[in-house]
Amino acid sequence: MSRAASDVSGAGLTVATLPGTLLLEDSTVGLSLRVHEGIALIAYDQPGSPVNTLNSRVGPVFEQFFLRIEQDAAIVAAVLVSGKTDSWIAGADIEELQRITAPVDGERLSRSGQLLLDRLAALRKPVIAAIHGAALGGGLEVALACHHRIITDHAKTVLALPEVQLGLIPGAGGTQRLPRTVGLQVALDLILTGKNVRARKALPMGLVHELVHPAILLDVAMQRARQLAHGDRSAVRERRPGLVERALEENSVGRAIIFRKARESVTKKTGGHYPAPFAALDVIERGYRESFAAGLLEEAKRFGELAVSPECRQLAYLFFATTSLKKDTGLPAGQNVAPRAVHKLGVLGAGFMGAGITAVAVQAGTVVRLKDGTVERLASGFKAVRDVVRERLVKRQITRVQFDDTMSLVGGTVDYRGFANVDLVIEAVFEDLDVKHQVLREVEETTPAAIFASNTSTIPIRDIARAAKRPEQVLGMHFFSPVHRMPLLEVIVTPETSAETTATAVAYGKQLGKTVIVVQDGAGFYVNRILAPYLNECGRMVDEGASIEDIDKALVQFGFPVGPFTLLDEVGLDIAGKSGPIMEAAFGPRMQPSATLRAVIASGRLGRKARKGFYRYDADGKRQGVDDSIYAMTPVGARRRTLPVEEIQQRAVLPLLNEAVRCLDEGIIRSPRDGDIGAVFGIGFPPFRGGPFRLLDTMGLANVVAQLDALHARFPGRFEVAKLLRARADRQQPFHP
CATH class of the missing domain: 3.90.226.10 (2-enoyl-CoA Hydratase; Chain A, domain 1)
Incomplete structure (x- = not known):
């Protein structure tokens, strides 16, 4: 040799x-x-x-x-x-x-x-x-x-x-x-x-x-x-x-x-x-x-x-932004705190998200203890984990031995046995504050040294941490669905979250192969907060008589992978129903869900998983077309009218951009870079447009302000220009120099 x-x-x-x-x-x-x-x-x-x-x-x-x-x-x-x-x-x-x-x-x-x-x-x-x-x-x-x-x-x-x-x-x-x-x-x-x-x-x-x-x-x-x-x-x-x-x-x-x-x-x-x-x-x-x-x-x-094409410039920007995030510890400049090693993970809830988190964790080599209230739900969670890992086996990305070794890292329980030595606990339980308080108290009693992370999508972390004895070890780790495919992880911190807790969550997120952005606590955090006005405005256009299909088609033409109503059906209308009131309570009338969206949620429709949402689905879950019976739930009834594609895109996208600027101004996100990455990797904002802040610069801030002012005159309360956006437009100061 x-x-x-x-x-x-x-x-x-x-x-x-x-x-x-x-x-x-x-x-x-x-x-x-x-x-x-x-x-x-x-x-x-x-x-x-x-x-x-x-x-x-x-x-x-x-x-x-x-x-x-x-x-x-x-x-x-x-x-x-x-x-x-x-x-x-x-x-x-x-x-x-x-x-x-x-x-x-x-x-x-x-x-x-x-x-x-x-x-x-x-x-x-x-x-x-x-x-x-x-x-x-x-x-x-x-x-x-x-x-x-x-x-x-x-x-x-x-x-x-x-x-x-x-x-x-x-x-x-x-x-x-x-x-x-x-x-x-x-x-x-x-x-x-x-x-x-x-x-x-x-x-x-x-x-x-x-x-x-x-x-x-x-x-x-x-x-x-x-x-x-x-x-x-x-x-x-x-x-x-x-x-x-x-x-x-x-x-x-x-x-x-x-x-x-x-x-x-x-x-x-x-x-x-x-x-x-x-x-x-x-x-x-x-x-x-x-x-x-x-x-x-x-x-x-x-x-x-x-x-030298615009598309190449924007995609290259996203490449550099993603690369820089790989080196980002999540802490302020000059603050060097070593993260804890996460050898064993506890996951609470074996549902869709809990099983997804477990699947990516075991594929990263982490021992996982998965907990749910019944053996039946645990079995269902195990099957979901196995299906994700088996997909890699079928694609010949791993061998049968590697598949078996990966699955051996998962253990299940209906109580907290095996949790005493976990390093990190991620809860993915029912989106209810009382339930989250209960599991937080149980975790702190069982695993005194563990960091507690909530996978909540909208409930402020500070509200969850009120039940904690050790609030410095509480934060949010918001994964996106499906977990094994979506690249983004939002790590949400409160003023009480310690530097070590933040650094550990960020480092472990990278270990799972995620692109991680750190955001400050607040209703909806960043990604769901900017998504809310986009979805709400699309709902209001249906209130006024626009068709569901026209709106979805216009936003796909803009560059989104799916339209807003397709997205709601995929995510689940029950989840949208829980987040809507939280966002409205935090931000007032500008975040109020549309009348149509409220009516559809109240009707009990769940979206694709129940074969009935804004669209109809066959027994295999294949979409069959818009459910026209929804139009009877709108304020104008079955009458429909055609809105220009440009108006649909303008009314849907500008509130999203405006809200992103508010998030930057309030310190929810640390930089325009994080805002761009969060939108592209979290909600499928068109990559060739670079992200909300890159798009604002491309459109010209003064032009965006003028469009928002015109919409605000037509629809008072929903399009008021963010203060930082107007100030930067006045100074001719783009978000990306």
């Missing part, structure tokens, strides 16, 4: 111990070239960064290395490795992309990447990509240009071309090499969604050639390099297209059908708001219609155009 391989324990390679003689090195970018028994080892370990990225400084060094490999007769093959513990190459340097100001600059950057990888692919000596960790974006494009790809069978090893998630397309040849590697249909699925491919899926789809244990990655890569250098391809696994793939993809008629269906799917999923997937389709299609070289030219041109 080589010295390097002996240092590998599933966490990457130690570049300092790679075997061989050092030939070339550039310490400023972190690239080195060694030769060992005729094999060149190219190691990348970008200094001062947890991941390797590609930028304009790295390219020339790679070019120099490729030239040396080609010209040195003592070198017969090369292996490309990373010195990072869980990352190979994580893609392009996003900050460098943000400095592009003109399409021609983006096109030039793309062409330079393409030419570099063309150079790599054309090397007469085989280059093996030895991949452990994430190979994303430009990283995967580098791997695709290599002659052989070996990856580790490890949870950290994922492959993806996620550029569309930043409003871009692959710009270093990925749109042309991936389809020719895995087939057109598979490539379109990966490029148009940006989805991750786990190691065990990458092998059968032909994306890689071999799958090995991390401890032998370098040994196998060097052995394969020697074999390929001598023309021995006996160990190479070649992808063989299936009959259906050949019938469709190997002729122009079949490919035309594939591209047409892909465009229809993208249009349906994006509403036409995101230009990147359509550009990707154009580029890939040109490569098939004309040539690989023509596809590259089109790729560079479209990359340059997209790099």
